[in-house]
Every structure is written in C-alpha cells, then in structure tokens.
Amino acid sequence: MNAINASSVASIRSPKSLAEICADVRAGRSSARVRVDAFLAEIAARDGEIHAFNEVHADAARAAADAIDATVKAGRDPGTLAGAVIAIKDNIVMREGHTTCSSKMLANYRSPFDATVIERLRAAGAIFIGKTNLDEFAMGSSTENSAFGATRNPWDTSRVPGGSSGGSAAAVAAGFCDASLGSDTGGSIRQPAALCGCVGFKPTYGRVSRYGLVAFGSSLDQIGPFAHSVADAALVYDTIVGRDALDSTTADSPSTPLAAKVAEPLTKLRIGVPREYRSDANAPAVAAVLEKAIVAAKALGAEIVDIDLPLTxxxxxxxxxxxxxxxxxxxxxxxxxxxxxxxxxxxxxxxxxxxxxxxxxxxxxxxxxxxxxxxxxxxxxxxxxxxxxxxQARRLIKEEFDRAFTQCDVVLGPTSPVVAFPFGGKKDPLSMYLCDVYTVNTNIAGIPGISFNGGYADELGTKLPVGLQLQAPAFAEETLLRAAAMLERACAD
Amino acid sequence: MSEALSDADIRHVAKLSRLRVEDSQVSAMRTQLTSILGHISKLQALPTEGVEPMAHPMRIVNRLGEDEPKPCMPVEEFLKNAPAVVDRFLAVPKVLGEGGGA
Incomplete structure (x- = not known):
C-alpha cells in the first residue's frame, strides 16, 4: 500500500478557513512563525515521498513569518493574508531561489524580479514556502515530464497528481501549505486539483496579471489558486486579481472582494449539464459523482438544464x-x-x-x-x-459557450474523465492529451473555471478523489464561486 | 491533410525549430507527430466557411502607457544569468569569418 492515506491528509487540515487563520495572525492570537515551522516539519517528514517541491525556502519563510509577527506586535496590520503560507508553481518568478520551470534549460536561473502576483501576495502578508514541481514548462497532465522527477499523488503515491501544476496541487492536498498558485493553459490548475482532491480555480483570461509567469500559450495562460476550499481560493484570488500596468492584457473590469460573499447561496441558479459531458468515456466513478452532484444541486433548489456543447x-x-x-x-x-x-x-x-x-x-x-x-x-x-x-474553431467554441450561457448561469461536468492514473499509464502523448477534453475549451474561450472535490472513487480499495468542474461566462467569477461553494458543501454531505 | 510525415519533414521542422535531432530519434518523432496530427486533422471536417479567425479571447486594443522614463534593470543583475560574459557583454561564438555560419 503506497498511500499516505486520506485520514492523515485530512488530519493536517485546519478546521478553520484561511480567512479565520489570517484573522488570528493579524490579531496576535496565532503566530505566523509557529505556523511556518509546522508546515516545514510536515515537508521535511513527507515531501521526500511526495516531491511536491523543487525548492523549499525555509529560511526566507521563517524570516517573513518573524517579520509578520513583529508587525503585529508593533500594533500594525500585516495585511489580509497575514501568515498565509503559500507555495508557488516553479514557472512564476520570484527573487528567492530559482525559477526552473522544471527544465534543465532553466536549472540555474534566478529571477532578478518578482512576478506581479508575488508582489501582491507579499504586500498582503502572505509567506512563500517554496517552489513547486510541474511538467516541464507546464506541458503535460501528470507532472511526469519534470526534469527533476515526478510528483506523487498524496492519496496514492503510485499514481500521478495530474498536471501540469501537480506540485502545487499535491502541496495543498498533502498539507504542506495553506494554498498555492498554479498556472492553467488548458486545465493545468483544474485537472491536478481534481486528481488531488482540492480546489483549483482558473479565473477569466485577463483577470490576473501574467507578468512574471513564464510564457507558454500567451492567449490561454492564466494564474490561479489551489486551496482547501472555494472560500480559501477566493481569498487568494481577491489578492492577486486586477489590472496591472505590466500586463497589457489584464482587464479593466472591476472585481469586488469575493471571499466574504462565496458563502451566500444563489437562490435562482440554473446549472447547465452538457450531454457531451455525460460521455461513455467517463470512468464509472466519475459518472456516478456527477449524477450524485446533480441530485444534490436539485435538492438545493437549483434548476438543472440539459444543454448541448457539440464542439466539446x-x-x-x-x-x-x-x-x-x-x-x-x-x-x-x-x-x-x-x-x-x-x-x-x-x-x-x-x-x-x-x-x-x-x-x-x-x-x-x-x-x-x-x-x-x-x-x-x-x-x-x-x-x-x-x-x-x-x-476559426476557437471562435465557434466561444460562440457555443455564449449561446449556452443564455440558457444557464454555470456549466457543470467532470473536470477529468478519469481519476488519478498510475505512473506510466499514459505513455502515448495523444492518450495524455485526450484527458484534457473537459478543460481546454475554458481556455480557448477565455472563460473562468473551477474544480472542486465532488466525491471519491474506490480503486481496488484505494480512495481517490473525483473533481467536478463549473464554468461560467467571462468575468462572472462571483456567480461561479458562489455556485461552487454551494455544490462543494452539498457534495461533502 | 493527415498524410504521414516523412523523415525529411521531421528534419526540416527540427531545423526550423532550432532543435538538433539525432538520427536515432527521427523515426519515433515521426510516429508521434503523425499520430497527433492525425487527431488534429479532425479540424478539417469542421465547417468554417466565413468564420473570422479568433486569435485571442479578449477584444484587445493597443494600450499605451504614460511616456515616463523609469530606471531599468542594472546590467549586472541581467548578466547574473548569462551563460558566458566578457566584460559587460554576452559572449557568443564567432559569427563572421572563416568557418562562421553567417
């Protein structure tokens, strides 16, 4: 049995939300340094097996935590994310340590500047604990393509964590940090979140600055958070969202803080379920979790609308x-x-x-x-x-979503047709690409998408998470996150 | 359009990509790229007559910044990541002259 096992993962998780944790640090009820030391101890004990991190910034994290605690002691406010311990995908540049993209090409690269998301998180009091592993240059769906060795899924270390942000997903799932950042070009946040049982959120294209994100597909790339809950992801998102003079593709659309709002249920929610997402290609456990979520959503008063997305x-x-x-x-x-x-x-x-x-x-x-x-x-x-x-297909896909969103507020389906697969399980590149069927069109259309845990599969006695995805119209993050929080609660019951 | 690639195609694309390909790799690359292109060729069956190509999800208009001079990154900072430096310059192989490829 290779599993670190779900109960040990669950036991590390604080019952408090990230907002509550940060409020405790800001009020001096809890110490950022104590929190950092606890996470560093978990990493030292278990990351040898998981390999979520390319590099752990223990000294920098301790120093940042001490500075937060000193700020609180001095009677000043360290910020909304005070003491939040965050891991960063190793394709986002920061002054500490290396930025390798998990490639030999950049094995020795040290960034002379911080990405905008790093500056914003730092200014809000977040603490960076290290850089996480990825498929080289974010190209892959399993994190097996890293030049520094694969990351293992905390639920079963004989399986992949998904990719390309596999290290960021595994770091959250294994209890090595409060939240992490990843990048999503065709599903690289949502799919590993699904396979590791955490929340992964890709905002609308243009919501979050790409300045300092190593470019892969510039019209598709978007940075977003991994977290233990939709509310925690919203808190991190609130900090990084917004126009940036250093990325001319960031949107002017204003974003009101969402973290405090996500718990408010939507009264008239129309959930579109595309026939194409109920495909025979879905693993039986994935199909079962989706159908159960549909029943739960109906029980909450949501209207389920059968829709068609034939260009899926x-x-x-x-x-x-x-x-x-x-x-x-x-x-x-x-x-x-x-x-x-x-x-x-x-x-x-x-x-x-x-x-x-x-x-x-x-x-x-x-x-x-x-x-x-x-x-x-x-x-x-x-x-x-x-x-x-x-x-041309891209325009048709976008128009198909536009039409769908006249019938419904959000689109629900599986994040991935399969659960975490064993290492080497998708050796043929094309078979790996086909796993991205439910996530790529979100990026093609530039709309937001979120994956949350919908339930579990039993694979020969091993409990593996199954992710569900919601998609919403461009800039409708508030609807998306509130709907996701509703379904997250309903699926957990 | 989904015809199989030849070894010569692979060598040509590798040259355009500035990637050195060993003879032993050509055959595997040909098989993999042919398989991926075979799948991608589904696009040929999509009716796209009169559809305007969409290169970007946002309606982007040029955005001009204020024309304010700001300090730029010091050369020393920049050169810290350079693989080969002579004085304050990046060193490269000989470009002109005998044996040069220019």
Missing part, C-alpha cells in the same frame, strides 16, 4: 494547434545566449549549432515535441490548414 470534442484538436503554436514562438527565446542552458561547442561549430544543441540538451522530449508541432502548424503550406482553421 473538437477542443482537443483546436487546443493542440493553438497552444503548441504559441509555445513554439514563446520558447524561441531559449537560445543559450542571454540566460538558460548553453551547450559546449565542438571545434567548427557556429551560432546555429549553439542554438540547436543548447535547445536539444535543455528541453525534454515533450517540450521538443510541442515546439516541433507548433512550428509545423505555423509553417508555410500548413498554416491555413491547421493554425487558421484552429482559430
């Missing part, structure tokens, strides 16, 4: 053109010249050899595959057939 299936093809195309362009910057891995040259090698050798040595197989794929679909003769057509 074309999403994978669309995504695996657009994302690699953007990645092939974004990753062109890793050329061995200004930063990152540089290959040693043989006599007679020229600049072209420096580029191609450095990139072949620095990037792992999946990253190289996606660069090749993206280059191919953008190349002369294939651009119209692949890239242009994918952009």
């Amino acid at each position: 299936d074309i999403g994978i093809s669309t995504y695996y053109v657009i994302a690699p195309a953007e990645a092939s362009s974004n990753l062109a910057r890793y050329d061995g010249i200004r930063y990152g891995h540089r290959a040693s040259l043989a006599p007679g090698d020229d600049l072209e050899d420096l580029y191609s050798k450095s990139r072949a040595e620095g990037f792992g197989p999946e990253v190289q595959r996606r660069i090749m794929l993206g280059t191919y679909v953008l190349s002369s003769g294939y651009y119209d057939a692949y890239y242009k057509r994918a952009l």
